Amino acid sequence: MRSPSSSRNKVVNVTPCCTKIGLKKGPWTPEEDEILTNYVSKEGEGRWRTLPKKAGLFRCGKSCRLRWMNYLRPSVKRGHISPDEEDLILRLHRLLGNRWSLIAGRIPGRTDNEIKNYWNTHLSKKLISQGIDPRTHKPLILNPNYPIDDNNKKANNEINTIDPNPINYIPFQMEEPSRSINNNHSGEITSLDGCQHHNSNAMFASYGDDDGMNVVVSTERDDEMNFCVDDVFSSFLNSLINEDMFINCQNQQIINGTLQDFDPFMASFDQINPKRMDE
DNA sequence: AACAGCGGCAACCGCAGTTTC
DNA sequence: GGAAACTGCGGTTGCCGCTGT
Numbered sequence: 001m002r003s004p005s006s007s008r009n010k011v012v013n014v015t016p017c018c019t020k021i022g023l024k025k026g027p028w029t030p031e032e033d034e035i036l037t038n039y040v041s042k043e044g045e046g047r048w049r050t051l052p053k054k055a056g057l058f059r060c061g062k063s064c065r066l067r068w069m070n071y072l073r074p075s076v077k078r079g080h081i082s083p084d085e086e087d088l089i090l091r092l093h094r095l096l097g098n099r100w101s102l103i104a105g106r107i108p109g110r111t112d113n114e115i116k117n118y119w120n121t122h123l124s125k126k127l128i129s130q131g132i133d134p135r136t137h138k139p140l141i142l143n144p145n146y147p148i149d150d151n152n153k154k155a156n157n158e159i160n161t162i163d164p165n166p167i168n169y170i171p172f173q174m175e176e177p178s179r180s181i182n183n184n185h186s187g188e189i190t191s192l193d194g195c196q197h198h199n200s201n202a203m204f205a206s207y208g209d210d211d212g213m214n215v216v217v218s219t220e221r222d223d224e225m226n227f228c229v230d231d232v233f234s235s236f237l238n239s240l241i242n243e244d245m246f247i248n249c250q251n252q253q254i255i256n257g258t259l260q261d262f263d264p265f266m267a268s269f270d271q272i273n274p275k276r277m278d279e
Numbered sequence: 280a281a282c283a284g285c286g287g288c289a290a291c292c293g294c295a296g297t298t299t300c
Numbered sequence: 301g302g303a304a305a306c307t308g309c310g311g312t313t314g315c316c317g318c319t320g321t
Contacts, residue, residue: 065291065307065308066291113310
């Protein structure tokens with residue numbers, strides 16, 4: 001792997017996202033890395049906006065956070081993605097779509113940025129070469145947007161003999177979950193082990209985000225909601241990751257043309273947040 | 280050896296959600 | 301309740317190194 005900080009030391013000037021003139025942009029130097037690492041080790045993560053000034057860095061807070069999260073954190077695993085990790089990414093992407101932070105949260109030591117890059121540079125191409133639409137994880141319909149070679153024509157022809165009408169291939173993409181999955185900025189809700197976490201307004205269950213952020217499934221505070229939401233979501237993910245049921249079922253439904261009827265994620269998600277059923 | 284094209288990846292940008300006042 | 305500030309996420313950019321010609 002290329003040295004991430006020393007290989008590109010050109011300093012481009014001011015970043016538009018930073019209001020202050022004179023802030024540095026571009027690759028980080030080893031000196032900057034050291035300053036940031038020392039500061040975060042001493043003071044802890046968070047307060048990114050004020051961190052650069054306190055640490056003596058001429059960077060915007062966003063840049064500091066990104067550098068720490070994606071590269072400097074001790075828990076970040078460097079090196080090649082193993083076949084097991086690759087398989088996991090594929091399964092999680094099929095389930096979650098481009099929700100890189102969620103995917104990263106299930107793969108220890110990997111960052112959302114790393115997984116996103118790996119997906120875009122390796123896995124999406126790999127799937128395309130296998131005649132699979134990387135967005136939907138279903139066989140590619142003959143589509144001018146995806147150049148396919150002779151080997152892949154076979155796969156496309158086969159699926160087209162099942163049903164040539166693309167409308168029957170509903171993309172298996174989970175519904176936008178932003179209403180139900182919230183980012184927690186308070187730093188109060190943390191663990192995978194705790195089932196319930198309370199703040200002033202809501203009950204939360206969290207599943208750890210590997211970026212050190214806490215992605216939580218929130219529900220209205222409700223005494224009837226006394227099951228462990230975290231366990232439900234976590235075990236649901238694990239079940240999908242570890243079993244072939246999903247694949248078999250999906251394949252079967254492709255053949256039957258009824259894929260849209262099967263959505264285990266939403267089924268489970270509705271357990272987590274029953275209010276969704278009414279929306 | 281020189282050049283062009285491509286791939287990989289770190290970093291940036293804009294937006295949206297959350298928190299604070 | 302609304303505005304401002306803060307934080308995090310996903311999409312995109314752009315640089316560097318590698319490879320082919």
